[in-house]
Structures are given as C-alpha cells and as structure tokens.
Amino acid sequence: MNVFDRYAPFVQDFIYRNNWESLRAIQAAAGDVIFNTDDNLLLTASTASGKTEAAFFPILTLFSEDMPRSVGAIYIGPLKALINDQFTRLNDLCEDAGIPVWHWHGDVAQSHKARMLKKPSGILQITPESLEAMLMRKHAAIAKLFGDLRFIVIDEVHSLMRGDRGGQTLCIIERLCRQAGVNPRRIGLSATIGDPEAAGEFLGAGSGRRTAIPKIEAKGTRWRLSMEHFYVSDVQAASNKKDIKALPELEEATDKAPQHADPGIGYVFEHTRGKKCLVFVNSREECEAVTTTLRSYCEANHERDRFLIHHGNLSASYRETAEAAMKDDDVQMTTVTTATLELGIDIGRLERAFQIDAPFTVSSFLQRMGRTGRRDLPPEMWFVMREDMPEPRTMLPSTVPWKLLQGIALVQVYLEERWVEPPRFDRLPFSLLYHQTMSTLASCGELTPAQLAQRVLTLKYFHRITADDYKILLRHLIEKEHIQRTEEGGLIVGLAGERLVNNFKFYAVFQENEEYTVRCESQELGTLVMPPPVGEKIAIAGQVWIVTELDHKRHLVYCEPVKGKVPAYFGDCPGDINTKILQRMKQVLCEDKSYPYLMRNAVARLEQARISTRNSGVTTDNLINLGGDMWALFPWVGTYAFFALERFLNVRCREKVKMRGLDSCRPYFIQFTMKATKEEFFRTLREEANKPIDPMELVYPKEIPLFEKYDEHLPAELVRKGFAYGVLDIDGMLAAVNSWCDKEGF
Structure with a gap:
C-alpha cells in the first residue's frame, strides 16, 4: 500500500480540495517512517516544501484509527506568530475529522486554555516557555493531560540547537515524559540543517530511539539575488565608474530615492512601491529606525503610509495586524522586521525580501530568503549594505567593507558547498x-x-x-x-x-533586558528598555513619541505621538559568526572572481577593497603595520575563537611584546601599539601556543563573564568555568595561531 492510500479519507479529501496532483517526495518519505517504523524522524527540506503536512498527515491518520485518550501530539514552535499561523492551517485539516487543535502561549485567551485543560485531546501547539510554565503550574495535571502522548513535533528545530533555549526544550520534553509515563516519538522539521546526523542525535537525546533522516533530493531552484552597497552620503562607490554594469533584470532605478534621503533606505523605499515585501534588519533598534525613516519618506512624498513593523517587543495587537496584512493578497504593504518573521509562518505571496546589512549566519540568510519564493514565484532577496564614507585619514582596518564581505561570504559558502552552521553541543550550560x-x-x-x-x-x-x-x-x-x-x-x-x-x-531562558510597557492612553504599543526621562522622545511601533510620565515601580511609560526621528531602546543584539564565514571573507578579497548578484556600487566597492587590501598586505599577512608602533591583526576566525585570541594575547603575550591599547572590532580585527618587531611577535605567539593552556587561565582574575540569563545567580567559579570550557574556542584559536606561525617560518 502506498502512502497516499494509507492516509485517512479526510486527509485524502484535503489533498483533493487543494488540487495536489501527487505527494511530494518528503511527504512520501515521512509517511513511510511514521507508518512503518517506531523511529524518531528528522525532516530537512527547503522552505514551503510541505514539511508540516508531511508530519501531520500520517499522525492524524493514526489518530483517526485510534484516538488518543489525552493530548496525542505536541507541536513545539519557537515563535507565537508561527504557532498562530500553524493553528489556522491545522484546524482546516482537522475540522472534518473532529480532532481538536489547541494553541497555548501568552497571547491566547484563558477561556481557550481552560477548555483544553478540561478535555485534553488532539494536538497542542505551544512555545517552549509555555510548556515550561505548564510543567511548573499544572504539575498534578500532567499525567491526565499527556498520559497518551504519542508524538512531539518540533518545528524549525535548527533555531533551538545553538543555545539554552534548545537545551531547555530537550529538558522539558524529558521531564514531561517522565512525569506522564510516556515515550512519544519525536519529529523535527527544518529547512536549514548544517549537519543532519548531529541534529538527529540532538533531536533524539534521551528518547532511546534512533532517528530516521530521509534523504530528499531537492529540486533545483533559481534564485533572484542582488546585493547593493551604499555610503550614507551623496557620493557612491560607482559614481565615477561608467564601465560597471549590473544585472539588467535587477537594475531598477537605483538612484530614485527621495531628495536628501539616506541612499540605502531610499533604495528600499523605491523598490517596495506597489509590492508586498519584507525588510529584514538585525536588531530591534534598527527595525524602529528604518520603519520611522521609511514612513517619513512617505510623508515627504505625500504618499499613504505603506510600511508595517514587526518585532518581539511590540504588543500582540501590532504584531497580529502586520501578520494579517501580509497574508491578505490584496494588501500591497511592506513589513520591516527582525527574526520574528524569519521562521516558517506563511505570509502570503511575497514578491521580494530585503536584508539591510549581512545577517550573522547562513541559516538566517536561507530562512529569510525562504519567506519569498512561495506559490510558484522564485525566491528573491535584495541585500542593502550600508557604510559610512571613510574619512581621508581613517586607518586601514576601518576602511574595509566588512558587512559587504560578510554578505558575499554567506551566499558563497552555501552556493559552493551547501554549507550551513553546525549545531553546538559542547557547552557547559x-x-x-x-x-x-x-x-x-x-x-x-x-x-x-x-x-x-x-x-x-x-x-x-x-x-x-x-x-x-x-x-x-x-x-x-x-x-x-x-x-x-x-x-x-x-x-x-x-x-x-x-x-x-x-x-x-x-x-524563558533567553536573555531579556529590564522592559517597560509603553502606553499611549489606553493603547499598549510594546516594550522597551532603559526609557529616557520625561520630555524626551522614543521610537516604537514605527513612530516617534514623547514621554509624558514614567512609572518605575510598575515599569510603565506613558507617551504621546510627535513627529521626528530618534533611536529606540531595546538593548544589544550580539551575533555569533562562524570561522568558516571569516575565512571565506578573506577569500573574497584574495580572488578575482566576480559575483553575478552584485550591483553597480557593490562591484565598485569590492574592487576598491580588493585593491587597498592587496596593496597593504591584508590578503597575505595577518599582522600589518599601520605606521610607527601601531599594528592591526587580522585573525579571520569566528566569534568564540576571536574571544579566546583576545585573552591569549592579553594573558600570555602582552608583556613579552610590550603590547598596549588593545582595541577589537569583533570578529574582524584587533588594533594595538607594540614595541616588538613582527618577527618577535610571531616568535612569542609560537612559544606561548606550544605551552599547555588551562582554559581558566584565559578568564581574567576578577572577571565574572555573564553570558546567559541566569549566570548572575550562579557561584562565580561556575560562571568562570562555563565561559572558559563552554564559550571560548581555544582549539580554533590555537589552530589559527599555529597556521600563522607556520606561514611566517616560526
């Protein structure tokens, strides 16, 4: 019996209603594993390939044949927006079969949750944090709620494999299963897994089952990809380059921006007109700033406001308004967003995505581009790299277009090797x-x-x-x-x-800043950290407001709308960049290869960077003299190896080479003054690298490096140990140091 014939009649009817002519390869493979084995399952396939249906068609078929006596399947989603989206999709599928679908997170009504608690059944869709709360607050009811739990589906499983949130999810699953006396099968879904075998091991940890990982041959997909560079000034890199031509199908009025506009944001403004787009940024502060700027351009051009905003600090009503508008095919608006719309929510027929500056990971790039390319359109991503024009006397390291190089490297390592960041399981959590x-x-x-x-x-x-x-x-x-x-x-x-x-x-185990709820009269706008004093301006929900009252005890900010432009206050946004990306960035400077997705200014800026870095020796030497005692070290290693290198230089080498004023731009370069010669520097590096290193030696004497949310409640010795053995990439650092010394002949 083939997989389609094995499906329940209501699943077959759903397939007919949607005019699917045949099952996709991933649906056939998933059905075979779920129907014919007792294994866990990891489904890895491109965005919009039908992974959710592939998992739930057979699960719901089995439920229809033998209905669970409790919640039969838990669907764990990393984002509320994703759960809201999947809730609607699964309800459509389950309605005819009478299989209840419940969703549970902070924005869901208590009445809905109460009905589930009264009659636990069907499928529960929930975030890791809400499942943690349920384990803590409904401890006595866990056996009743999940006593016949058969499946746990973890969506976007790659997003949970690089930090405490993924560890928390595994711990919750184990605790729940012990408490309920069950051992459900686990199904992981992801479009961007770098090491499927390691991910399968992560998914099945503690379950006692093997994890099946079907190999699905991906169809060749043609991307529409462009990358343009802008100085935040009137003069651009290609201003005097008449011989540079960009791709004709992507060359659309690059300089058609509002007068006196920031050229990069003006470019986004012009190329979103009359289209439904997403604009991705790397922080909530930038999200607010970009939205405010784009809306001001609408006003200056006497256009209606055509920009929405979506990030984690906004109130539910603002987020849901943006989600609903993006799903409406008749609404031609653009949403500026952070990673909150990066994952699997279906937001309709998007025409293109923009990325301002480079994301930190290949995984993030693929997820963001995967928001487009649905419903028979090719995936389309426009990178917009922005940079301040270097001052005439700016020193070499700061004149390198790091974000442009990073963007090219992210694209190239995937195109050339299909490489995606591997999971990290070696931490001390x-x-x-x-x-x-x-x-x-x-x-x-x-x-x-x-x-x-x-x-x-x-x-x-x-x-x-x-x-x-x-x-x-x-x-x-x-x-x-x-x-x-x-x-x-x-x-x-x-x-x-x-x-x-x-x-x-x-x-929640992810880091949160101390947040204040922002209100305008009775309307909740969202949250921010470090609010300014009364009378100062703030930016939130894509508008500017003036603070009228602060209630520090209840963490409330009251405000009124005004015109203007100010920075937002949400805290820092750190990024972890892999060594593979840094090494490919160096290769971009070394090779003479052209990249077909680069536009006019990006081509010119890369050409300038290649000439200046080759002339200065950056492409051949790791240590460059900037004049006199001033030096720059270009390590080309990832964030955590870079951390280790900074400490290695400070602890082991600083006094020996008379190094002072060590100043880092992580993870790109380190500047310092030094009395020693280049030869003495590398000789010292080799000598110190050959000595045994205790990781604790690289934690400064009185330092307590707080990285994770609850580090402040730990004994100092465990914080230091966790940082030394779980964060610092000493092996990666030593490998780099030894390779430099080999090249220099030491």
Whole structure:
C-alpha cells in the first residue's frame, strides 16, 4: 500500500480540495517512517516544501484509527506568530475529522486554555516557555493531560540547537515524559540543517530511539539575488565608474530615492512601491529606525503610509495586524522586521525580501530568503549594505567593507558547498542548570538533594556537568536563599527564589533586558528598555513619541505621538559568526572572481577593497603595520575563537611584546601599539601556543563573564568555568595561531 492510500479519507479529501496532483517526495518519505517504523524522524527540506503536512498527515491518520485518550501530539514552535499561523492551517485539516487543535502561549485567551485543560485531546501547539510554565503550574495535571502522548513535533528545530533555549526544550520534553509515563516519538522539521546526523542525535537525546533522516533530493531552484552597497552620503562607490554594469533584470532605478534621503533606505523605499515585501534588519533598534525613516519618506512624498513593523517587543495587537496584512493578497504593504518573521509562518505571496546589512549566519540568510519564493514565484532577496564614507585619514582596518564581505561570504559558502552552521553541543550550560533546578523544585515541592540531582542531572543535556559542580551550585543557592533546607533535610524554593520563579519572565531562558510597557492612553504599543526621562522622545511601533510620565515601580511609560526621528531602546543584539564565514571573507578579497548578484556600487566597492587590501598586505599577512608602533591583526576566525585570541594575547603575550591599547572590532580585527618587531611577535605567539593552556587561565582574575540569563545567580567559579570550557574556542584559536606561525617560518 502506498502512502497516499494509507492516509485517512479526510486527509485524502484535503489533498483533493487543494488540487495536489501527487505527494511530494518528503511527504512520501515521512509517511513511510511514521507508518512503518517506531523511529524518531528528522525532516530537512527547503522552505514551503510541505514539511508540516508531511508530519501531520500520517499522525492524524493514526489518530483517526485510534484516538488518543489525552493530548496525542505536541507541536513545539519557537515563535507565537508561527504557532498562530500553524493553528489556522491545522484546524482546516482537522475540522472534518473532529480532532481538536489547541494553541497555548501568552497571547491566547484563558477561556481557550481552560477548555483544553478540561478535555485534553488532539494536538497542542505551544512555545517552549509555555510548556515550561505548564510543567511548573499544572504539575498534578500532567499525567491526565499527556498520559497518551504519542508524538512531539518540533518545528524549525535548527533555531533551538545553538543555545539554552534548545537545551531547555530537550529538558522539558524529558521531564514531561517522565512525569506522564510516556515515550512519544519525536519529529523535527527544518529547512536549514548544517549537519543532519548531529541534529538527529540532538533531536533524539534521551528518547532511546534512533532517528530516521530521509534523504530528499531537492529540486533545483533559481534564485533572484542582488546585493547593493551604499555610503550614507551623496557620493557612491560607482559614481565615477561608467564601465560597471549590473544585472539588467535587477537594475531598477537605483538612484530614485527621495531628495536628501539616506541612499540605502531610499533604495528600499523605491523598490517596495506597489509590492508586498519584507525588510529584514538585525536588531530591534534598527527595525524602529528604518520603519520611522521609511514612513517619513512617505510623508515627504505625500504618499499613504505603506510600511508595517514587526518585532518581539511590540504588543500582540501590532504584531497580529502586520501578520494579517501580509497574508491578505490584496494588501500591497511592506513589513520591516527582525527574526520574528524569519521562521516558517506563511505570509502570503511575497514578491521580494530585503536584508539591510549581512545577517550573522547562513541559516538566517536561507530562512529569510525562504519567506519569498512561495506559490510558484522564485525566491528573491535584495541585500542593502550600508557604510559610512571613510574619512581621508581613517586607518586601514576601518576602511574595509566588512558587512559587504560578510554578505558575499554567506551566499558563497552555501552556493559552493551547501554549507550551513553546525549545531553546538559542547557547552557547559550552568545557567540552564540553575533554571531547571528551580523549575523542578517549584513544580515538585520538597525534594531531598539526592532526589533533586536524580531528576535534574540525569537530563541528557547536562551530560558534561559533574556531581561536584552540582553540589557547588546547590550550596551557593542555599546560601543565597534561592533554595531553603527544611527541618527534615529536604530542599524547597527559598524566599529569594520565589521572587524569581513567580514572575512570568522566569519561564524563558533567553536573555531579556529590564522592559517597560509603553502606553499611549489606553493603547499598549510594546516594550522597551532603559526609557529616557520625561520630555524626551522614543521610537516604537514605527513612530516617534514623547514621554509624558514614567512609572518605575510598575515599569510603565506613558507617551504621546510627535513627529521626528530618534533611536529606540531595546538593548544589544550580539551575533555569533562562524570561522568558516571569516575565512571565506578573506577569500573574497584574495580572488578575482566576480559575483553575478552584485550591483553597480557593490562591484565598485569590492574592487576598491580588493585593491587597498592587496596593496597593504591584508590578503597575505595577518599582522600589518599601520605606521610607527601601531599594528592591526587580522585573525579571520569566528566569534568564540576571536574571544579566546583576545585573552591569549592579553594573558600570555602582552608583556613579552610590550603590547598596549588593545582595541577589537569583533570578529574582524584587533588594533594595538607594540614595541616588538613582527618577527618577535610571531616568535612569542609560537612559544606561548606550544605551552599547555588551562582554559581558566584565559578568564581574567576578577572577571565574572555573564553570558546567559541566569549566570548572575550562579557561584562565580561556575560562571568562570562555563565561559572558559563552554564559550571560548581555544582549539580554533590555537589552530589559527599555529597556521600563522607556520606561514611566517616560526
């Protein structure tokens, strides 16, 4: 029996109604695994390839034959917007079969949640944070809710494999399964997996099952890709280059921007007119600034406002308005967004996506471009690289167009090798260990130290953490009153701990800044951090407002709308760039290859960069003299190897070569003054690299490097250890140092 014939009649009817003429390869492969094996399943295929249907067609068929006595499947989605979108899609599929679909996150009505708790059944769609809250607050009901749980589907699984949020998801799954006495099969969905075997191991951790990874031959897809460069000034790189021509099909009035406009943003303004587009940026601050600027151009040109905004600090109503407008095929508007619209939500017939500056990862680039190219349109991405015009006396490292190089490198490593960042499983997740310890105590009540360790340390994600480390953590938490000893010798949540676990923000393990809710009269606009004083302006929801009142106790900001342009306040946006990307950036400078997606200014700017870096020796030498005692080191290594290198130079080499004023532009270059010669520098590097290195040596004496959300509640020795052994890429740094020394003959 083929997979289609095995589907339930209501699934077959759904396929007929949607005029599908045949099953896609991924749907046939998924059906074979789910129907004929007991394995976990990892489905990796391009965006809009039908992964969700591939997983749920067979799951719902099995449910229709033997209805679960509780929630039968949990769908874990990383974003509320994605869950809202999938909720509508699954409801359409399940309605005829009478299989309930529930969604559960912070924006869902309590009445909907109450109905699910009263009659647990069908499919539950939920975020990791809401599932954590359920484990903590509905502890006694877990067996009833999930006693016949058969499947856990994790969407966009790649987004959970590079930090504490993915570890939290694995821990929650293990805790829930133990508590409910079930061992459901796990199904992971992703369009951008760099190492499928490692991802399959991650997905199945602690399940006792193997993970099937069907190999799906991808159809060749033609991309429409362009990359243009702009100085934030009137003079552009190609201003005097009459011989440079861009791709004719992408050459559309590059200089048609509003008068006195920022050229890069003006370019976006012109090329979104009359189209439905997404404009991706890399931070919430930039999202607000770009939206405000684009709206001001509408006003200056006497056009209606055609720009929406979407990011994680906006209120639900603003986000949902943007989502609804993007799904409406009759609405020709453009949404400026961060990663909140990067993942699998179907936002209709998008004509193109823009990316302002380079994203940090290949994965992010592919996801963002994958928002387009649906419904028989080719995927289309326009990169807009912006840069301040270098001053005449600016030193060499700052004149290199790093973002342009990064964008080219991200595209090239995928086109040439189909390379995507691999998952990171070698961390020491002490922050998450704290979180899961407090969550377990809050949900279970009093436990002996041995019982607590049995429940937490045996979670698969904590395999690198020793019992001795856990004892250090528990002693510290007792001392700080996050945990309290009872007279019987058990452990419960202490007074200081209660203040944390009783706050809804405790459920999330990703870093959050101290946020203030912004209101204009009764309307909630969103949230921001570090609000300015009364009378100052703020930017949120794509508009400018003046602060009229601050309530620090209740974290409220009251404001009124005004005209103008100001920066937003959301906190920093760090990025982790892989060594592979930095090395390909160097290759971009070294090779004479042209890239067909580069536009006029980008071609000219790259040509300038190649000439200047070759003439200065940047493409052949890692250490360049900038004049006198001033030097620049170009490591071409990723973020965490770069961290290790900075510390290695400071701790091991600084005094030996009389290095001073070390100033980094991570992860591109390091500038410093040095009394030693180039030969003495590399000789010292080789000598120090040949000596054994204790990772703890690279943590500064009084430093407590807080990286993760709950690091501040850990004993200092564990924070330092987690940073030294789990963050610093010492092996990558040493490999780079040794290769430089080999090249220099040391």
